[in-house]
Amino acid sequence: MNPDRNISPSTWMLINSSAIIIVLSCLYIVSALAMEENILWIPLLITDAGVFLLSYFIYRYILEKFIYDKIKLIYKSIHKLKSKKSFKEMELTLDKDIISKVNEEVSEWAQDRRQEIEELKKLEAYRREFLGNVSHELKTPLFNIQGYILTLLDGGLDDPTINKEYLQRSGKNIERMISIVEDLEVISRFETGELKLDILNFDIVALSNDVRELLEVKAKRKHIQLNISREFDKPLYVKADKERIRQVLINLLDNSIKYGRENGSTKVDFFDMDENLLIEVSDNGLGVDAKDIPRLFERFFRVDKSRSREQGGSGLGLSIVKHIIEAHQQTINVRSSIGVGTTFAFTLQKADSVH
Ligand SMILES: Nc1ncnc2c1ncn2[C@@H]1O[C@H](COP(=O)(O)OP(=O)(O)OP(=O)(O)O)[C@@H](O)[C@H]1O
Numbered sequence: 001m002n003p004d005r006n007i008s009p010s011t012w013m014l015i016n017s018s019a020i021i022i023v024l025s026c027l028y029i030v031s032a033l034a035m036e037e038n039i040l041w042i043p044l045l046i047t048d049a050g051v052f053l054l055s056y057f058i059y060r061y062i063l064e065k066f067i068y069d070k071i072k073l074i075y076k077s078i079h080k081l082k083s084k085k086s087f088k089e090m091e092l093t094l095d096k097d098i099i100s101k102v103n104e105e106v107s108e109w110a111q112d113r114r115q116e117i118e119e120l121k122k123l124e125a126y127r128r129e130f131l132g133n134v135s136h137e138l139k140t141p142l143f144n145i146q147g148y149i150l151t152l153l154d155g156g157l158d159d160p161t162i163n164k165e166y167l168q169r170s171g172k173n174i175e176r177m178i179s180i181v182e183d184l185e186v187i188s189r190f191e192t193g194e195l196k197l198d199i200l201n202f203d204i205v206a207l208s209n210d211v212r213e214l215l216e217v218k219a220k221r222k223h224i225q226l227n228i229s230r231e232f233d234k235p236l237y238v239k240a241d242k243e244r245i246r247q248v249l250i251n252l253l254d255n256s257i258k259y260g261r262e263n264g265s266t267k268v269d270f271f272d273m274d275e276n277l278l279i280e281v282s283d284n285g286l287g288v289d290a291k292d293i294p295r296l297f298e299r300f301f302r303v304d305k306s307r308s309r310e311q312g313g314s315g316l317g318l319s320i321v322k323h324i325i326e327a328h329q330q331t332i333n334v335r336s337s338i339g340v341g342t343t344f345a346f347t348l349q350k351a352d353s354v355h
C-alpha cells in the first residue's frame with residue numbers, strides 16, 4: 001500500500017488504523033451474532049482502542065523507517081549536489097507533509113539545474129559554431145595555396161605568365177591565415193586577462209588624424225571622405241593605451257569604408273561627458289538591420305559573409321574593438337539603420353594634459 005500523494009502520512013495512518021479496528025469489530029460482531037452470544041461492547045471498545053494505538057504506532061514506525069531510509073537518502077544526495085544554494089535545513093518528521101516538502105525542494109533544485117543546462121547548451125552551441133568558423137576561415141586560404149602549389153608542380157613553374165603570380169597569391173593567402181590566427185590570439189589573451197594595457201595620456205584628435213591619413217588612399221578609391229571634427233582645433237587628451245586605441249580607430253574607420261557607399265562620408269566626432277570623452281565614428285553607408293545589431297561584436301559575425309570576405313574581412317575586427325574598450329573599463333555601442341548609416345560610439349577617460 002502506498003500513501004496517496006495528496007494525503008499526508010498522518011492522515012494515511014489514521015485511515016489505515018481505523019480500517020483495521022472496523023474490520024476486527026465487524027468480525028467480532030458477526031461471529032458473536034452467529035454463535036448467539038452477547039456482544040461485550042465495553043471490552044470491544046477497549047480492545048479497539050488498544051489495536052488502534054498499536055497499529056498507529058507500528059505504521060508510524062514503518063513509515064518513518066521508509067522515509068528516513070529512502071527519501072532522506074534522495075534528499076541528502078540532492079543536498080550534496082546542490083552546490084550554489086544549499087537546501088534550507090528541514091526537519092524530516094511525520095508531523096509535516098514530508099513528501100510534498102521534498103517534492104518542493106527537488107522541483108526548485110531541478111529548475112536551477114534546467115537553467116544551468118540551458119546555459120551550457122548555449123555555450124556548447126557557441127563553441128561548436130566557433131570551431132566551425134575557425135576551421136572554415138583557415139580552410140579557404142589553405143585550399144587556395146594547395147591549388148596554386150599543385151598547378152606550379154604540374155608544370156606551371158616553367159610558365160612565366162603564372163609562376164610569379166601564383167607564388168604571390170599563395171603569399172597573400174598565408175598572410176590572411178596569419179592575420180586570423182593573430183586576431184584570435186589577441187582575443188584569447190584579452191579574455192584570459194593576459195594582455196596588459198600600456199596606459200598613457202595622449203591627444204585623441206591627433207591620433208584620429210593619423211588614422212585618417214593611413215586610410216585616406218583606401219577611402220579615395222571609393223570616393224569616401226574621411227572627416228575629423230573641426231570643432232576641436234585644440235588637442236583633446238585621454239588616458240588610454242594609445243596603440244590599442246589606434247587599432248580601434250583603424251577598425252572602425254576601415255569598416256566605414258568597406259561597408260560605406262561610393263561618394264559617401266565618414267565623420268569622427270568628440271563629445272565632452274564630464275569625466276569621459278565620447279568618440280563617435282559615423283558613416284552614411286549600408287547600415288545594419290536591427291536584428292543583426294546585437295551580434296555585431298561576436299567573433300566571426302558578418303552581416304554579408306561573401307561581401308565581407310571579398311573585402312578581406314574575417315569578422316574579428318569588432319570583437320577585438322569591444323575587448324579593447326572593455327579592458328579600459330569603458331563602453332562601446334552602435335546605432336544603425338539600413339540605407340541611412342552606422343554610428344559606433346565609445347568612451348575614454350579624459351586627461352588634463354600629456355603628463
Ligand atoms: N560601418 C559599418 N556599416 C555596415 N556594416 C558594418 C559596419 N561595421 C561593421 N559592419 C558589419 O559588421 C560585421 C563585423 O565587422 P568586423 O569589423 O568585426 O568584421 P570584418 O570587417 O568583416 O572583418 P575584419 O574586421 O576582421 O577584417 C561586418 O562584416 C559587417 O557586416
Ligand SMILES: [Mg+2]
Pocket residue numbers: 251254255313317318
Ligand atoms: Mg572590420
